[in-house]
Amino acid sequence: MTRLFLFLLLLITPWMAVQAQLPGAPLNVPATLEAETMTPAPGGEVTLAFVMRPKPKWHGYWENGGDAGVGMNLQWDLPPGVTAQPLRYPVPKTLIIAGLMNYVYEKPYALLANLKIDPSVPMGTRIAVKVRANWLACDDRVCVPEGDDLSVNLTVGDGRISADRRSRFDGYRAALPVPLDQKGRYRIDGKMIEIAVPFPADADIGAPYFFPKTEKLFAYSAAQKARRNGDMVIIRTGVDSYNIASFGGGDVNGVLRYGEGRGVIVTLQNGAIPTGGTPILDDQAASGKAPENFLVILGLALLGGLLLNLMPCVFPILGLKALSLAKMGGDAASAKRDALAYSAGVILVCLALGAVMLALRAGGEQIGWAFQLQEPRVVLLLLLMMTAITVNLFGGFELGSIGAGSGLAGQSGVAGSFWTGILAALVATPCTGPFMAAALGAALLLPVPQALTLFAGLGLGLALPYLAIAYVPKARAMLPRPGPWLQKFRMWMGVPMALTAAALAWLLWRLSGQNGLFIGLSAAVLLTVILLFYGRMQYRRTGNGRGIMAAMAAGVMLCTGGAFVALPAEPVPAVQQGADNILAAEDYSAQRLAQYRQNGDLVFVYFTADWCVTCKVNEASSIDRAETARAFKKAGIKVLVGDFTRGDAEIARTLSQYNRPGVPLYLYFPRGGEAQILPQILTVDMLANLAEKKETETSL
Incomplete structure (x- = not known):
């Protein structure tokens, strides 16, 4: 009765009156129908997306709209041999209007439905998919029932999905809640209900909220208070006092939101709820305020960056780090200056990588940490930079201003330390170390300012040993003084740089095949020749220095640019494991x-x-x-x-x-x-x- 009463209230309240959609009027939440493949295979499935694009200040509804909204209704018109599966909804948001709780979408979203093609449908059969879709569109003043006749024409074929469509639909699916493979529990206590949902104790929960699918049980507008007890997230809220008597018992279904746009589908059984636990923040987290345990999370990011120095991920840059330490020597001013420059480079890269990752994930891309090394052109750029550093460390040239800063890592002073920090962070962050997972996982759930603070904390932790050496006199006193030995040490440090370049060449082969490897090695050899030629001119001190520098810079740019243009755009298929697959993985x-x-x-x-x-x-x-x-x-x-x-x-x-x-x-x-x-x-x-x-x- 509550929902009916509230819906009637909307009908008679002038400033939230439900108005009929006028014929020919533009929709406030327009819809389009897309298919993941235009050639579904016999016996297979094709995913359809109802892409909804609310106008500013308007919103659509989840399958359970809350106190006053309703989800989408579909009337399919399908040919024989084609059947439609139920709609799947992304995780919604909460919106309170005049004290009424609504489960809504205020930004573009997609509802997905699968069509099953019977194996008996012949190849080449044309399938005209028609559907009448009806939904409710609202702003903070009025609600308008809307609808449209949507269609898409398919042809039974090979089921091929283009890369563009697969990427787009992967983005749609990423917004869907995922099924939880174990059940939770609920218990009704008078006017209150408690639910317990399994959730790993070491996983960040953000601002949890439970969206119930089961009707006639929850008071949607009641506040939800959450706490954690081991591997359980427990939420306490009110029941619908008007309809609780008609609740027939049995399982309760819903979605637990555990971060911005993330959730799990859970089924709850009537049972005991754990007592006690640690309270966690409520919906105010969505306002952009940092959570109460933010300092703890920041500490984890700092500690994770610090321990990253001990992980095997940093082995390829051992030369850069050792040379950076050796350059500090015992001079306090130089050590502090170089350590600050090194730290600035590390933190800058961590912030940049974090910002790009957050932006791409916000746009629907499914990427993870170290995404930069999944792009062949980034690997090619790193290969050329490491090649230039290797030549510089072996004494092939003494220039530090070309190659997009690659040579700077080999020189002394603030510039060298800064670029050493940049390269160290680029190569050292592909893997995650202890404590990093929790911190970076939280960064993906927090508002952008707090998330970027965590990425900066990671960079600071990575640079912390060098800051400590620079600012702690006893630690600095343990470093040997710079001298003639440093030149030989510098050459020895070229060995790990050469090995890093070889590893990057191997990775380029894995990403782009033999053609990519040939292009990368050719560019690296050409770059080496250019740098050695310039080094020879330096040694002889002949010719116009500026002219040589300009010529060399032009050669480097042509070498790099040509390699980028020629590099295959599409990666080759993954190299299959052979007889060495002893685990039969x-x-x-x-x-x-x-x-x-x-x-x-x-x-x-x-x-x-x-x-x-x-x-x-x-x-x-x-x-x-x-x-x-x-x-x-x-x-x-x-x-x-x-x-x-x-x-x-x-x-x-x-x-x-x-x-x-x-x-x-x-x-x-x-x-x-x-x-x-x-x-x-x-x-x-x-x-x-x-x-x-x-x-x-x-x-x-």
Whole structure:
């Protein structure tokens, strides 16, 4: 009765009166119909998107609109052999108008529905999909019932999906809540109801809110108070006192929002609710205020950046760091100046990467931390920069102002330290270290100012050892004084730079194939020749210095620009694992994981990338080992591997699901249990213990 009463109230309230849509009038929330593929395969499915674009100050509604709204209603007109599945809605937002709670969308959004094509439908059959869609459009004064006749013409074919459509629909799907594979609980206590939803204790929850699908139970406008108790998020709110008597009991369905635009679909059973716990902030977090535990999260970002110095990810830049320390010497003023410049470079890169990642994710892209190394042209640029640094460290030339700053990393002074910091951050941040996951996962849920503060904290932590050496006299006194030895040390530090360049060339091959590798190596060789030629001119001190510099700069630009233009735009297919796949690992997919879990199998899932040094160290030392393979085979553990080298929307969604900004991520799924997140540094014994634990459980 409550919803009917409130809806009638809208009818009779002049400033929120529901008006009929006038024929031919422009829609306030216009809709278009898109298909992911125009040639669905027989026996397959095609995803349709009802793309809604509300005008400014207008909004559409979730499937349960709250106190006064209603969702979309569809009337399909489909040919034989084609059936439509229910609509899937993205996670909504809350909007209170005159004390009424509404579950709405104020920005463009997409509702998805799958069409199933019967296997009997012949190839080449034309399918005219027609649907009458009706919805409610409102602003803060009026509500208007709207509708439109939408259609799309398909042809049964090979099911091919273009890259552009796949990317666009991946963005639509990214806004959908994901099903939770275990049930929660609810308990009604007089006029209040408490719900408990399973949620990992170490995952950031943001400002949680429960959107109920089940009607006649919740008081939508009642405040929701949340707390955490272990692996449970508990929300307490009011019940609908007018309709609670008609609630028939049974399961309760809804969506738990745990961040901006993110949620999980959960089913609740009547049962006991844990007592106690830690209160978490309410909806005020959506206003842009920093959460009460923001300083704790910032501390995690700082600590994560600090510990990143100990991770294998930083090994490729060991030369840059060691040379930077050696240049400090014992001079206090120089050490402080260089450390500040180095820190500024590191923090600048972390802020820039964080800002770009936030912007791309806001635009619907499914990317993770270190996304820059998934782009072949970025890898090519780094290859050329590392080539220039290597030549500079080996004494091939002494110029520090060309190659987009690449040579600056090899010179002394503030400029050299600044560019050393930039390159250090670019190469050192592909992997995530301890404490980074929680901090960067929180950054993806917080407002932009707080998120960027966390990225800056990560950069500060990465630079902290060098600041400590510069500003702590006892630490600085341990450094050797600069002298003739520094020149030889500089040349030795060219070795890790050369190895880094070789690793980048290998990564370029993985991303762009043999053609990309040929272009990259050709550009690197040409750049080396140009730099050596200039170094020879420096040694002889002949000719016009400015003219030589201009000629060399032009040569570098032509070399780099030509390589960028010639580099293949599309990556080649992933290199398949061969006989060395001793674990018999299969490619990761959510469907394959769900099937194994449904069959009662034990599953080990690991997400890796060719640019992730920590990943490769773990694979060489612990995963791809005969001992691990024997233990897994004996225990019957299935192995799935997700390759994030080139970026993958499904893997990015999975990383986000487990609050991880990037790889590596290691998951173990016991039979009938939740995923266990393993440490980021693995050992053979740790993996073998998973198999032993299985055998122990079986014997019990």
